[in-house]
Amino acid sequence: MAGAAARDKRKIGLKWSNPAVRSVVYQAALIALVLYGGWFIVTTTQANLARLNIATGFGFMDNTAGFGIVQSLIPYTEESSYGRAFLVGLINTLMVAGIGIVLATILGFFVGVARLSTNWLVSKIAWAYVEVMRNIPLLLQLFFWYFTVLRPLPAPVDSLSPVEGVYLNNRGVVVPSPVFGESSAFFGIVVLLSLVAGYAVLRWARKRQSATGEIFPAWRTAIAIVLGVPALAWLFGGAPFTLDFPAYRGFGFDGGMRLIPEFIALLLGLTLYTAAFIAEIVRAGILSVSHGQTEAAYALGLPAGRTLRLVVIPQALRVIVPPLTSQLLNLTKNSSLAVAIAYPDLVAVFAGTVLNQTGQAIEVIALTMAVYLTISLVTSFLMNLYNARVAIQER
Amino acid sequence: MTDMASQIQKPREPLSIGRGITWLRKNLFSSWFNTALTLLSLYVIWLVVPPLIDFAIIDAVWTGASREACLGPDAGACWPFVWANIDQFLYGRYPSSEVWRVYVVFALGAIGLVPALIPAAPAKRFNLIFLLVAYPVIAVTLLAGGRPGLPAVDTSYWGGLLVTLVVAVTGIVISLPLGIVLALGRRSSMPAIRLVSIVFIEFWRGVPLVTVLFMASVMLPLFLPEGVSLDNLLRCLVGVALFASAYMAEVVRGGLQAIPRGQYEAARAGGLSYWQAMGLVVLPQALRHVIPGIVNTFIGLFKDTTLVLIVGIFDLLGQVRSQLSDPNWSVPQGAITGYLFAALVFWVFCFGMARYSAYMERRLNAGSRR
Numbered sequence: 222m223a224g225a226a227a228r229d230k231r232k233i234g235l236k237w238s239n240p241a242v243r244s245v246v247y248q249a250a251l252i253a254l255v256l257y258g259g260w261f262i263v264t265t266t267q268a269n270l271a272r273l274n275i276a277t278g279f280g281f282m283d284n285t286a287g288f289g290i291v292q293s294l295i296p297y298t299e300e301s302s303y304g305r306a307f308l309v310g311l312i313n314t315l316m317v318a319g320i321g322i323v324l325a326t327i328l329g330f331f332v333g334v335a336r337l338s339t340n341w342l343v344s345k346i347a348w349a350y351v352e353v354m355r356n357i358p359l360l361l362q363l364f365f366w367y368f369t370v371l372r373p374l375p376a377p378v379d380s381l382s383p384v385e386g387v388y389l390n391n392r393g394v395v396v397p398s399p400v401f402g403e404s405s406a407f408f409g410i411v412v413l414l415s416l417v418a419g420y421a422v423l424r425w426a427r428k429r430q431s432a433t434g435e436i437f438p439a440w441r442t443a444i445a446i447v448l449g450v451p452a453l454a455w456l457f458g459g460a461p462f463t464l465d466f467p468a469y470r471g472f473g474f475d476g477g478m479r480l481i482p483e484f485i486a487l488l489l490g491l492t493l494y495t496a497a498f499i500a501e502i503v504r505a506g507i508l509s510v511s512h513g514q515t516e517a518a519y520a521l522g523l524p525a526g527r528t529l530r531l532v533v534i535p536q537a538l539r540v541i542v543p544p545l546t547s548q549l550l551n552l553t554k555n556s557s558l559a560v561a562i563a564y565p566d567l568v569a570v571f572a573g574t575v576l577n578q579t580g581q582a583i584e585v586i587a588l589t590m591a592v593y594l595t596i597s598l599v600t601s602f603l604m605n606l607y608n609a610r611v612a613i614q615e616r
Numbered sequence: 617m618t619d620m621a622s623q624i625q626k627p628r629e630p631l632s633i634g635r636g637i638t639w640l641r642k643n644l645f646s647s648w649f650n651t652a653l654t655l656l657s658l659y660v661i662w663l664v665v666p667p668l669i670d671f672a673i674i675d676a677v678w679t680g681a682s683r684e685a686c687l688g689p690d691a692g693a694c695w696p697f698v699w700a701n702i703d704q705f706l707y708g709r710y711p712s713s714e715v716w717r718v719y720v721v722f723a724l725g726a727i728g729l730v731p732a733l734i735p736a737a738p739a740k741r742f743n744l745i746f747l748l749v750a751y752p753v754i755a756v757t758l759l760a761g762g763r764p765g766l767p768a769v770d771t772s773y774w775g776g777l778l779v780t781l782v783v784a785v786t787g788i789v790i791s792l793p794l795g796i797v798l799a800l801g802r803r804s805s806m807p808a809i810r811l812v813s814i815v816f817i818e819f820w821r822g823v824p825l826v827t828v829l830f831m832a833s834v835m836l837p838l839f840l841p842e843g844v845s846l847d848n849l850l851r852c853l854v855g856v857a858l859f860a861s862a863y864m865a866e867v868v869r870g871g872l873q874a875i876p877r878g879q880y881e882a883a884r885a886g887g888l889s890y891w892q893a894m895g896l897v898v899l900p901q902a903l904r905h906v907i908p909g910i911v912n913t914f915i916g917l918f919k920d921t922t923l924v925l926i927v928g929i930f931d932l933l934g935q936v937r938s939q940l941s942d943p944n945w946s947v948p949q950g951a952i953t954g955y956l957f958a959a960l961v962f963w964v965f966c967f968g969m970a971r972y973s974a975y976m977e978r979r980l981n982a983g984s985r986r
Contacts, residue, residue, distance in 0.1 A: 244805075244806050247806060247809065248806050248807070248808035248809060249808075251808055251809055251812060252808055255812060262839045265838075265839060265840065265841050266838050266839055268841075268842070269837075269838045269840075269842065270838065272842065338653070339643070339646070339650070340643065340644060340650050340653045340654060340657070341643040341644060342644060342653075342654050342657040342658070342661075343653050343654075343657050346657050346660060346661070352967060353963070355966075356915070356919075356962065356963045356966035356967045356970065357919075357959045357962055357963055357966075358919040358920070358922040358933065358962055359919070360922040360923060360925075360933060361922060361933055361955060361958055361959055361962065364933070364937070364955060365952075365955050365959075368951050368955075369951045369952045369955060373948070554823070554824035554825075555824065557824040557826040557827065558826060558923070558926075560826060560926060561925075561926055568824070568826055568827060568830070572827060572830050576830075576834065582834040582835050582838065583835060583838065586827065586830055586831050586834065586835050589827050589830075590822075590823045590827050590831070593822060593823045593824055593827065594819065594822040594823055596822075597818075597821065597822035597823075598818070598822060
């Protein structure tokens with residue numbers, strides 16, 4: 222029998238009807254195609270670059286940039302190098318994306334919960350917000366905030382001042398900036414210690430509960446420690462920083478710090494747009510936890526707060542977190558629309574100005590894409606780790 | 617038990633003020649917290665809605681021949697600006713003697729699309745083949761021209777809603793089949809095919825569309841041999857289509873994962889080839905599962921078409937922006953009017969797609985609903 226099968230196999234051998242043969246042929250063909258495509262692109266590109274006299278390599282990164290950037294968190298002047306400009310753009314991208322992620326998540330959770338409110342009016346307003354925001358292109362929203370809201374603001378002399386110390390004008394928003402004094406370090410240490418103490422209380426309570434079954438109001442105690450101790454330190458040790466209020470003098474504002482209108486428009490647009498998508502994710506996540514779970518928890522005698530914290534939220538988060546991460550990644554990638562309103566992010570500075578000046582399209586675009594690709598891949602790697610941890614354990 | 621009995625015996629309350637008050641009490645004023653929320657909501661509505669209606673309708677200028685009409689002290693939206701430029705918003709600088717071609721393409725699209733969307737309409741297969749295969753060919757031939765009787769119209773003259781629709785439809789028509797192939801490739805048992813699919817998908821999903829368009833406009837020309845040049849719009853179409861395919865592939869993969877392996881195995885055991893098993897058994901079920909995801913990708917693609925203005929192609933939004941710099945219509949509220957108009961157009965398209973997808977989802981789930 223076995224011999225016959227082996228003979229049969231040998232007989233089919235190298236025929237087209239053998240799936241193994243077909244598989245090898247298909248794969249070899251695909252690899253050959255990919256290699257040929259790659260070779261074709263590389264050789265034509267080399268020929269084109271030689272013909273057009275375009276330099277290659279990353280040597281240009283050390284050359285002097287020669288252009289200014291309106292917003293920079295690290296020292297940068299026109300004499301800095303292209304590499305420095307790249308760094309400035311990258312930091313600006315990370316800054317607007319980082320702040321946007323925090324704000325969009327908060328607003329998104331808020332709207333998502335409002336959408337499920339039993340109050341008819343609240344849920345309808347949340348619905349209208351979501352449907353308006355997510356069906357209008359982000360770029361259009363950015364144009365709206367930038368060109369029709371922020372640019373037409375009055376000149377610095379006639380700044381609007383809705384709150385004491387905050388000024389709105391067509392050069393941006395000027396707000397008081399904190400100045401850290403001698404007590405700042407002491408205050409920072411107190412905050413850090415109270416965080417550690419709060420965490421220790423949580424751990425100790427969990428350990429005691431699993432050992433003895435006794436419940437300790439750990440969260441309340443921890444929050445009291447984390448908020449209360451620094452408050453006491455503030456009260457007795459004095460304020461950890463003083464505020465430097467801006468004042469209009471001569472040609473501009475003295476003191477305070479200025480947020481450029483491009484930054485505010487981009488932040489507003491990204492936050493409001495992404496929050497609409499996050500709201501829908503949060504709503505779906507909460508709805509995905511079946512009502513029976515809540516009822517079972519009540520039947521076991523868990524109070525409402527603990528039901529929410531121990532039963533509903535962990536299960537909802539399992540549904541919410543993966544699409545939420547992909548929305549936050551979208552926000553980061555969408556921050557590249559900055560180029561349309563001239564916020565100096567990575568794309569605007571590097572793939573815009575630097576590309577125009579050096580003409581080295583391949584290096585510049587490849588590096589820009591590599592940055593976003595790295596952010597995406599690292600995030601999805603972390604996401605997979607999280608998913609493996611929270612996945613339902615089946616058999 | 618008692619609940620049910622009382623429900624059966626109690627006749628439906630007639631529509632009355634009393635019932636309205638009960639509803640209000642239950643939904644808006646059930647507790648002090650709820651009442652506070654209601655009042656806060658009313659305040660928010662009062663802040664947003666009346667000014668918007670004032671600006672867009674009551675104080676708006678509806679007729680006029682030039683900017684003077686919109687210069688009143690409290691004038692709202694300047695709608696004559698939109699009327700005066702409606703041709704540009706529809707098809708950009710397309711030569712006026714050839715505009716009939718644009719209208720024919722729009723009309724053919726509507727004729728193909730409307731019956732395709734109505735489930736009861738007959739000849740679905742023929743209809744879809746017309747829409748996905750014949751229509752794009754006819755549309756390109758008509759719009760680009762370059763044949764006897766049809767003078768060529770360079771794509772640099774195309775603009776407005778025409779370009780928005782061309783980019784979106786191309787993206788949709790290419791991304792769906794390519795996405796399906798990529799999704800199948802990613803689930804293939806052949807390692808080389810799987811690897812190529814994964815790398816392709818993850819690359820396009822990992823980078824922003826803006827950089828893809830930059831790549832299409834500055835890097836792609838370097839990849840082509842000397843003498844071969846691609847039109848600017850065509851380059852962007854390539855970028856958008858590849859970008860959309862990767863997203864489509866992930867949506868389709870989700871659907872494929874929801875189909876039990878037994879379906880495929882049974883189809884193969886029944887003597888179907890791989891492509892028959894996929895095309896006749898697995899994909900019809902998988903795609904039905906992910907119709908909402910597919911439509912969401914379409915909606916995203918439709919909104920993303922605006923990005924082509926960054927590389928100098930005038931889609932609807934780009935055209936609105938370019939008409940705003942027209943000195944004949946330079947009024948303070950011109951920009952808001954233009955953006956309001958563009959937002960309305962995009963909103964109608966996207967919201968319409970979303971509603972249609974929700975309707976289809978309900979229809980397709982009718983069988984599995986109890």
